[in-house]
Amino acid sequence: MxxxxxxxxxxVWRRVIGFNMLTGLALGISGWFLGGWIGGQxxxxxxxxxxxxxxxxxxxxxxxxxxxxxxxxxxxxNYPIGRLLGRSPTLREHETAGWxxxxxxxxxxxxxxxQYLFGVGIFFFxxxxxxxxxxxxxxxxxERPWPAGQYLTLVSLHGTMMIMMTSAFILGPFGNxxxxxxxxxxxxxxxxxEALTFWLVPAAGLILxxxxxxxxxxxxxxxxxxxxxxxxxxxxxxxxAFILIAxxxxxVGLNLLVTILTMRAPGLTWTRLPIFVWGVLATSVLMVLAAxxxxxxxxxxxxxxxxxxxxxxxxxxxxxxxxxxxxxxxxHPEVYILALPGFGIVLxxxxxxxRKPLWGxxxxxxxxxxxxxxxxxxxxHHLFVSGMNAGLRPFYMLTTExxxxxxGFIFLNAIGTLWRAxxxxxxxxxxxxxxxxxxxxxxxxxxxxxxxxxxxxxxGSYFVMAHFHYTIMGGLVFAFxxxxxxxxxKxxxxxxNETLAKIHFWMMFVxxxxxxxxxxxxxxxxxxxxxxxxAPHLQVLNDFVSASAFMxxxxxxxxxxxxxxxxxxxxxxxxxxxxxxxxxxxxxxxPVPTENFxxxxxxxxxxxxxxxxxxxxxxxxxxxxxxxxxx
Amino acid sequence: MDTTAGGTHIEEIEPxxxxxxxxxxxxxxxxxxxxxxxxxxFFAFLYLRALNTNGIWRGWPHHHPNPSLAxxxxxxxxxLACAAVARGAASVAPAMWRNAASVALVLALxxxxxxxxQFSSLGFGPTDGAYASVFVGWSGLFxxxxxxxxxxxxxxxxxxxxxxxxxxxxxxxxxxxxGFVLLVLAGVEIAAFILLYIVK
Ligand code: HEM
Ligand SMILES: [Cu+2]
Numbered sequence: 001m002x003x004x005x006x007x008x009x010x011x012v013w014r015r016v017i018g019f020n021m022l023t024g025l026a027l028g029i030s031g032w033f034l035g036g037w038i039g040g041q042x043x044x045x046x047x048x049x050x051x052x053x054x055x056x057x058x059x060x061x062x063x064x065x066x067x068x069x070x071x072x073x074x075x076x077x078n079y080p081i082g083r084l085l086g087r088s089p090t091l092r093e094h095e096t097a098g099w100x101x102x103x104x105x106x107x108x109x110x111x112x113x114x115q116y117l118f119g120v121g122i123f124f125f126x127x128x129x130x131x132x133x134x135x136x137x138x139x140x141x142x143e144r145p146w147p148a149g150q151y152l153t154l155v156s157l158h159g160t161m162m163i164m165m166t167s168a169f170i171l172g173p174f175g176n177x178x179x180x181x182x183x184x185x186x187x188x189x190x191x192x193x194e195a196l197t198f199w200l201v202p203a204a205g206l207i208l209x210x211x212x213x214x215x216x217x218x219x220x221x222x223x224x225x226x227x228x229x230x231x232x233x234x235x236x237x238x239x240x241a242f243i244l245i246a247x248x249x250x251x252v253g254l255n256l257l258v259t260i261l262t263m264r265a266p267g268l269t270w271t272r273l274p275i276f277v278w279g280v281l282a283t284s285v286l287m288v289l290a291a292x293x294x295x296x297x298x299x300x301x302x303x304x305x306x307x308x309x310x311x312x313x314x315x316x317x318x319x320x321x322x323x324x325x326x327x328x329x330x331x332h333p334e335v336y337i338l339a340l341p342g343f344g345i346v347l348x349x350x351x352x353x354x355r356k357p358l359w360g361x362x363x364x365x366x367x368x369x370x371x372x373x374x375x376x377x378x379x380x381h382h383l384f385v386s387g388m389n390a391g392l393r394p395f396y397m398l399t400t401e402x403x404x405x406x407x408g409f410i411f412l413n414a415i416g417t418l419w420r421a422x423x424x425x426x427x428x429x430x431x432x433x434x435x436x437x438x439x440x441x442x443x444x445x446x447x448x449x450x451x452x453x454x455x456x457x458x459x460g461s462y463f464v465m466a467h468f469h470y471t472i473m474g475g476l477v478f479a480f481x482x483x484x485x486x487x488x489x490k491x492x493x494x495x496x497n498e499t500l501a502k503i504h505f506w507m508m509f510v511x512x513x514x515x516x517x518x519x520x521x522x523x524x525x526x527x528x529x530x531x532x533x534x535a536p537h538l539q540v541l542n543d544f545v546s547a548s549a550f551m552x553x554x555x556x557x558x559x560x561x562x563x564x565x566x567x568x569x570x571x572x573x574x575x576x577x578x579x580x581x582x583x584x585x586x587x588x589x590x591p592v593p594t595e596n597f598x599x600x601x602x603x604x605x606x607x608x609x610x611x612x613x614x615x616x617x618x619x620x621x622x623x624x625x626x627x628x629x630x631x
Numbered sequence: 632m633d634t635t636a637g638g639t640h641i642e643e644i645e646p647x648x649x650x651x652x653x654x655x656x657x658x659x660x661x662x663x664x665x666x667x668x669x670x671x672x673f674f675a676f677l678y679l680r681a682l683n684t685n686g687i688w689r690g691w692p693h694h695h696p697n698p699s700l701a702x703x704x705x706x707x708x709x710x711l712a713c714a715a716v717a718r719g720a721a722s723v724a725p726a727m728w729r730n731a732a733s734v735a736l737v738l739a740l741x742x743x744x745x746x747x748x749q750f751s752s753l754g755f756g757p758t759d760g761a762y763a764s765v766f767v768g769w770s771g772l773f774x775x776x777x778x779x780x781x782x783x784x785x786x787x788x789x790x791x792x793x794x795x796x797x798x799x800x801x802x803x804x805x806x807x808x809x810g811f812v813l814l815v816l817a818g819v820e821i822a823a824f825i826l827l828y829i830v831k
Contacts, residue, residue, distance in 0.1 A: 083786045089797050091650075189653040254660045262652040292664045296671030300768060309757040309764035311675060317687035317761035322678050326671055 019075030020104040027069030028203070035065030054233050056306040059214070063207055063240040070203050075105045076196060091191055095594055105199065107191035110592060113177025114491060115198050117484075120172055123205040124165045125556070130158035132553050135546040141536045151532035153216030153234070160208055160221040160238060164245045166476055167334065168201060170341035171252055171287075174483050175280050177491055179256060181585035182274045184265025184603060184619065186596045189258040197248045197255070204244035211237035220530050222331070225312030225323040229304045236305065239298045246294040246330075249337070253287025256280055265619070267603035274583060274607050275364055279344020282368040283337055286375065290333035297326040324386055328379035336375045338472055340368055342439075342479035343410050346432040349482055350417045351608040352581045353429035358608040359416025360409070367409030374403040384452055385459045393452050400450035407443060411436065426579070427501040431482030434509045438474025442467060445520065463523025469516045481508070481559070489574030492567060493591045500562035507555035514548035582607050582618050599623060651804035658808030662815040665776060669819045672769040676826050679761040687760045689831065696755035696763045703828040706745045706770075707820060710777070713738035714817035717784070718810035725791070725799070728806055732788040735813070739781050746774040766827050773823060777816060783809045 016022060039061030071077065075093075083089070094101045095108040102115060134154050137146050146154070176198075180188055188194045211217050215232025223242075228235050260281050264273070300311040301323075310316030312323045343364075351358045358364070380388060380396040414436050423429065445467040448454045458464060481504075489495055518541055525541075527534050534542065566572070577586040584607065588596065601619035609615035680688055689695050713735045720731035750771070757767045787805045790797050797805075 080782070080786075084782070084789055086789050086793055089650075089790075089801065190657065250664050254657060254664065257660055258653050258657045262656055263649060288660050288664045289667050292668035293671050296668050296772075299772065300671075300675070300764075303757065303764070303768055307757045307767070309767060310761055311679075311764050311768070314684045316758070317679065317684050317690075318764065319679060319682050319684050319761075321682075322675055325678065326674065329671075329674075 015098075015100050018104075019073065019078065020100065021074065022103075024070045024073030024199075027073035028066045029069070031065035031067070031069030032062045034069075036062035038065070056233060056236055059233050059236045060240065060302060060306050063236070066207075067203055067240075067244065071196075071199065074199055076192075076199070079192060091187065093192070093195075105192075105195045107187075107195055108594060109176050109180050109188045109191065109194060110491070110594075110596075112194050112198050113173050113175075116168065116172030116176060116201070117491070119198065119202055119205075120165050120168055123161055123201075124169070125560075126205075126209070127158050127161035127165060128553060128556060130154050130161070132550065134158060135549040137532055138534070138542050139546050141534050141539050141542075143532050146532065148532045149216065149218070152218055152220070152530060153212065155530050156217035156220050156238070157208065157211065160217070160241070161205065162472070163221050163334070163338075164204060164208065164241065165201075166472060166480075167245065167249055167337055168197075168252065169338075169476060169480050170345065170483065171256060171280060171283060172198065172201070173491075174276075174345070174487060175252070175256055175341070178487065178585050179259060179277055179280055180263070181588060181592065181596060182277055182583065183260060183263060183268055184584060184597060184601050185259065185263040186600070188255050189263060190255050193251050194255050197252045200244045200248040204241040204248070207237050207244070208241035209237075211235075222327060223301065223323075224327075225301065225304070225320045226314070228301055228323070229313055235301075239301050239305070243295055243298045243302075246291040246298065249287045249291040250295070253284035253291070257284040257288060260284075265600050265603050266623075267619075269603075271361070272603055272606045274348060275358060275361065276341075276344040276348040278365050278368055279340050279342075279347075282372045283340045283344075285372050286333045286337050286340070289376070290330045290337070293326060294330040294334075297323065297330065300326075321383070321386065321388075324383050325379070328382040329376075331382065332379040333375045335471075336371055338476050339407075340371065342435065342476045343368060345479040345483045345486075346435045347410065347413055347417075348583075349428050349432040349486055350414060351610055352486075352579050352583070353424040353426055353432075354417050354421035355424070355610045356417055356421045357606075357610060357612060358413065359419070360413045361606075361608070363409050364413045367406040367413075370406030370409075371403060374399060374406065378403055381450055381455070384455050397450060397452050401447065404443065404447060404450075411440070426485075427496075427498065427505055428482045428486035428579075430502075430505045430509075431478050431485065434505070435475055435478045435482065438470055438478060438512070441517070442470030442474055445470060458523055460529055461523035462519045462527045462529060465529055466516050466519035466523060469519070474512060474516070478508075478512075481505075486579070487585075489578055490585060490588075490590055490592065493574055494566050494570070495572040495574045495578070496566045497562050497570065500558060500565070504555055504558045504562065507551065507558065511548045511552040511555060515545055515552050518545050582609065584618055587618065587621070597621070648800050651798075651800040654801065654804040654808045658811050662812045665812070666815055666819065668776075669769070669773070669822075672765060672772070673822060673826070676765045676769070679765065680830075684761070689762050690755070690760035694755070694759060696753075696759045696766065698753060698755075698766060698828065699749060700828055702745055702749035703824060706742050706749070707824045709738045709742035709745065710820040711817050713742065714810070714813040717806075717813045721803070721807040721810050725803070728791040728802075729788065732784055732791060732806070736781060736784045736788060739777055739784065739813070743774045743778050743781070746770060762831060769823055769827065773816075773820065780809065780812060780816065783812070 036058045039058030040055060042061070043055050043057045079087070079093070092107050094104055094106040095111070101108070101111055106112065134151065137144070137151050176188065176194060180186065211234035214234040214237060216234045217238050218231050219227045219235070223235070223238055260277055300309070303309040304311050304313065310318040312318045312320050314320060347358060347364055378396060378400045380392060381400045384393060445463070449458060449464065449467060485496060485501055522538060522541055525538060527538055574590050576588070576590045579586070584601070584603070599622060601621045602623045603619050605616045605618055607618055716731050716738065717735040720728055720735070723731065755763055757763055787809055790802055790805065
């Protein structure tokens with residue numbers, strides 16, 4: 001994988017010692033105990049802190065010190081301290097350290113992208129295992145094999161893990177890896193921040209999972225108060241994990257936004273910007289504005305739990321509606337943080353395999369920016385049946401239905417691009433096409449939910465479950481796999497086995513629909529979310545769904561098998577541009593050199609001019625006037 | 632210290648003006664993120680005050696939290712002066728940057744210190760109703776943010792003091808950036824002062 005030859009190789013034991021993941025783990029675990037002890041000391045003498053049978057201060061302090069230990073162990077404190085002591089600013093660290101750079105703080109955006117791919121992938125898989133356990137419970141209408149409370153914790157862990165990981169699913173691996181390559185830059189604007197955003201993710205994932213040891217999470221992924229204020233210490237894990245992820249998302253957005261705005265190669269005008277980069281740009285705007293609100297909201301929960309404030313406790317002057325408003329002021333933009341990168345990817349993939357220019361480029365950009373703007377104005381549709389002021393309902397119903405218009409633009413782009421095209425049905429293309437099929441169902445069911453009269457009957461039921469799985473899994477996760485099959489040859493330098501890939505696709509597509517489509521019916525038949533039991537006459541339906549879900553889970557194993565096979569055993573080297581794509585990233589050699597571009601290219605034409613007679617190449621790679629790397 | 636295998640200086644990689652533009656824009660985006668962070672507290676204040684659930688927005692009967700106005704004004708002045716000095720620094724000659732950054736740093740640290748002092752003699756606690764919650768949360772987290780910005784000021788100070796390797800553009804961008812963020816924080820502090828000390 002590594003392009004750089006390592007001159008002197010120190011012995012393995014020497015490379016294990018130092019600032020890396022192992023040290024981070026060791027210091028993190030020590031920090032947990034140290035913080036817990038400090039927290040215990042802090043609570044002494046404050047009877048309001050000791051008012052409950054658990055010391056939340058101790059737990060939060062434990063997490064805080066664990067996080068600090070983790071980051072210090074990884075080496076994140078060195079540079080900031082050095083800067084205060086007068087070290088001059090640098091941009092790069094550990095970029096040429098061989099395979100060990102994947103296990104430490106590394107500022108090469110390509111390494112960070114691969115770290116994200118595997119890091120997020122592992123936690124995504126764990127979230128998927130939770131889903132398998134839940135579907136096992138739902139095989140029978142009674143509380144077997146797990147009692148209701150444990151089922152609820154499974155639901156919460158699955159939902160929270162999935163939302164946390166899928167928020168970073170595309171921008172993490174592909175945004176970090178490909179945006180600089182697609183805009184002709186050698187790095188991201190803030191490389192250390194970039195490394196930080198990744199290393200916060202495993203910390204958040206592990207902390208969330210620690211909730212199992214502290215009584216679980218009773219609230220589902222939405223963490224509504226007052227249940228969140230009352231819940232066992234597992235809630236502390238939820239709060240801490242979400243704060244970490246939200247900080248990470250804010251910084252991811254900041255970094256990508258600045259990179260795209262300031263570091264484009266000469267000639268890369270706004271109308272030549274790849275559509276994926278536009279998607280990333282729009283998502284970044286949402287991230288830098290919405291995620292801080294989540295940090296603030298979760299901090300309020302933290303204070304309610306640890307310092308006995310009463311932000312969300314009506315009995316002491318607060319309000320649980322405040323929580324719902326703040327959470328969804330973040331939460332709805334979050335929905336588009338999940339959707340927009342997916343739009344970007346499928347529109348990026350379609351022209352390559354339709355061999356036609358992207359139809360309605362400007363429309364697509366307008367659609368994405370329109371969604372970005374509107375998504376801050378719809379959040380109260382999540383409160384339709386919470387007892388909101390009835391006079392507000394029509395407004396939020398209207399804005400929500402309005403937002404489906406710019407979303408619909410994406411479908412127009414797809415139809416226009418596919419019209420009379422000679423389509424190459426490669427695996428990335430199959431995933432992109434499946435995205436449109438699934439997202440159409442997800443989007444149309446969303447219109448039912450945005451409509452107050454029908455939401456009143458479907459809210460809190462499996463209809464909602466089916467809706468958001470269609471948009472997130474059917475949309476984002478399918479787009480993710482499209483991106484994986486499209487870009488992995490460039491990232492990892494190997495070709496994936498196509499037969500296995502096609503089996504993966506067809507199984508995933510068929511069983512995804514067989515799993516989630518019946519859940520619309522379950523919702524209409526009044527099956528509620530987050531409950532481990534259901535009416536006995538729904539058992540046939542549920543057993544069918546569970547069986548499909550297991551097959552869906554199995555399709556993921558095929559993907560993993562393919563990855564391992566292609567990466568470890570077969571190792572068929574990938575061509576530099578196997579798809580004959582015009583994308584700038586594909587014009588680079590595989591593996592991509594550390595500096596990316598020997599010279600910063602000058603962009604000479606748009607990326608989608610497929611089949612356009614006389615279209616110039618995308619870029620001039622040897623412009624005489626521009627400086628070479630390291631000069 | 633963990634030195635870099637490929638530890639290259641910025642100048643070797645790219646012209647300093649790219650980094651300067653990054654810092655310029657990055658500081659604007661970061662300021663927007665901070666503003667949205669405090670927007671949550673702004674909203675919480677107005678929302679909980681308007682709802683006045685169970686009539687205990689302002690605390691339990693006969694026990695209304697009243698933070699000391701003197702502290703409030705002192706903190707406000709420190710923050711405003713800090714922002715003015717830091718922001719003003721961008722428009723004066725680089726020779727003055729060192730003094731400006733030092734003064735701004737002292738003022739910011741003073742504001743944090745005053746906030747800590749106020750907390751230690753508050754006369755009420757986080758359990759005293761919704762207003763008390765918003766007060767403690769907002770002012771506490773504001774002080775924390777300010778402390779974080781002090782770190783940035785510290786690096787700016789160390790850069791302009793040594794006049795070392797950072798290119799002049801980069802140093803100017805850092806002075807400008809931290810000044811802008813402090814300006815936005817000053818705006819937040821004005822809102823906090825009006826709501827938490829006057830409107831209540
Ligand atoms: C194999 C695939 C999956 C299966 C079989 C599955 C199944 C389930 C089930 C059974 C529930 C709980 C329903 C309830 O009792 O309320 C659930 C909830 C949820 N799932 Fe999935 N899921 C899958 C994939 C995903 C993915 C990919 C995501 C997101 C990216 C996701 C996000 C969620 C969320 C947010 C919840 C709501 C949790 C809550 O109510 O708080 N799921 N899923
Ligand atoms: Cu929404």
